[in-house]
Amino acid sequence: IDVGRGGWSLLLGQLTKQASRILEKFADARSGNLPDGRQSTEDWLKGYTSNATVHALFRNLCAAIFACNAAELPARAFLTYFTSKGAFKKFGFCPQGTIGVWNSLGTAIKRNGDIWLGTPATTIHTANGKVEGVTVLRNGEKVRIDTDLVVSNAGPKATVALAGSEAFPADYIARVNNDLRPAANIVINVASREPLINHPGIVTFGKTRRLCNMANLSATCPELAPPDWHLYVAYAVPVPALGDFDSDAEVALALEDLREQFANFDQTKILSIRVMRDDWPAQRSCAGYDLPRETGIEGLWCVGDAVKQYGNGGTQACAETAKIVSDAILAARPRRSAGRV
Template sequence: MTQPRADAVVIGAGAGGLCAAARLVHAGLRTIVVDDKDRIGGRASTEEIDGFKVNIGAIAIEFGGVFEETFHTVGAPLNIRAPEPASSFFIDGKLVDVGRGGWSLLLGQLTKQAARILEKFADARSGNLPDGRQSTEDWLKAYTSNATVHAIFRNLCAAIFACNANELPARAFLTYFTGKGAFKRFGFCPEGTIGVWNALASVIRRNGDIWLETPAVQIHSTNYRVEGVTIRRGGREIRIETDLVISNAGPKATLALGGEAAFPATYVQQVQRDLRPAANIVINIASREPLVGHPGIITFGKTRRLCNMANLTATCPELAPPGWHLYVAYAVPVPALGDFNSDADVALAFEDLREQFANFGQAKILSIRVMRDDWPAQRSCAGYDLPRETGIEGLWCVGDAVKQYGNGGTQACAETAKLVTDAILASRPRLPQPNRA
């Protein structure tokens, strides 16, 4: 049998993999995406439960930045509806909308030290940042001891980075909230998050393919140059010849697929030493009665594990059967970057939900997903990212373990795809664009 050949193979149909594949196809490269799951989207996909479109992980898509630019570049529609207002805080049973007043409005209501904290945010915007060793919690302790302020910062770290304030470098926190999008503008997809991935998949199939339920078995290389990928498809192992492989499976899985001996020792040491997978708990909730009226995402004050919750059907009623409300709540265990007791942390999250919402008892729990270990919320926490280069020519990583410093979410994954594909295409002769007619 003749071995198939592709210009590029992308391992993993998650956010980074699909964004990278769409960019390569748009540039004229024949690209094959393989994934061991039965649906695209990876840790940001969607499943149907009892007539509800339930998101597995990420639910909010940020406007602006590289993610939206990716869709415009490759010619894919981005069907996103923005809630209004988008973000509020839920503190002591009251909603605080900071859409107009921002940090100064929120902190000014809680602590006399608000001016000092805001001054440090201004310093960060001008480039005066901590050195990366100090945690967000310790950084904040220097300016306030207010318990509610500390709780809010913890829950912001948990919501964005899937970790606790004592685990996240203050430099990463401040970089995100002063230099990145910081989720000021975002929306939900009325088809579930998988809807945005379906749009990218349509682009990829113009000059490539997506093979689901097709795990990668081995990445082949010789003398630090990639030569192909063996996949398992239809009960058979097939080797695809290619000199370009992009892995969206994370550095740990990439190392296993290629074999440690094939990589430079320094890269193997980096993966083993520096990778910090971050965990969270995703609870999808259906309710006949509204739990909260806010149409976007609320971040909580003092809680045990709960950090935020999104009201999906206020903006996208198609996600639930008529007469139902659909919410997704996120909680982060303690610790989030180490071992924890899943059952105990889930129980604490439910204590929070019952405490925050007096009518929570009538709600229906659609799913509880603990994202950890080899299926984490973030493959490596912000501040602990690995390089996108692997030491093997033609083998790259994309995704949330190799993101730019201080970034997070699907936006960060899309950014890694752009950085990698830009580097690849800059080193290759310009290819003729495929005929779109």
């Protein structure tokens, strides 16, 4: 169902008599009339329907897109995403895997410069509210790079740790400590001799405990699996996703869902189960809980999944933050020579 092309009415119309009321609210949102950021998506939806399947669908859309539950996501962020952001209007996966996207970008960067992989930053140097350089660990040796510009996608928390909290304004540190809401995700990679689903792309589930969506990778990219095997990745979101939870219990509930959804699940081979949480989550901050890209230190910027535009999510949102920051930097600095950025 293409939610960008009237799919919502097709979907909701079959489930609840209140579909038109909900769709009206989507139309309102499109013209800028949005609930305030405090009401959750679940509470907002309760105002229009108590239909359990509709609630399950909204929960699983929140989970699939934002890695959180409907009770945790502001309705304002949900509606912003579906009315003015990506909203799965175009969705794809790279045939070479996610690394393929970055390798293409890397090729472009190398035309003008260099990339050092496996080179962790150990310190960001600052003085008098300005960034002065970075020390990195390269081939086991510390190398200091003097620069008045540092753009970090390690997340605000890691960036503060690298520069030292005393270097930042107190209000920024308070926001890093209090406002970030890392969103968790459970990733289950599954190989199967028998097909589990035939649709290519990603399927979002209805009534489940924790399972929210599953991608049929080998339907689009058969080269990812040996002959006669199918490769899937299933995603589950714990309850709560923005707070502490019992990883083992949540994984067990996700597996229970998979067994319930697929009668032939027991013949599959589970390749891996990873719980992405805390400092290595699905999103460093859930939509609606983003920090500014400015850090309060001149020349030091954050980009990535904790500093997104309101209501945006995923890698598209991260790329957008990079563009916004690059544009701001270029606007403030005259180009050194034509053709070089």
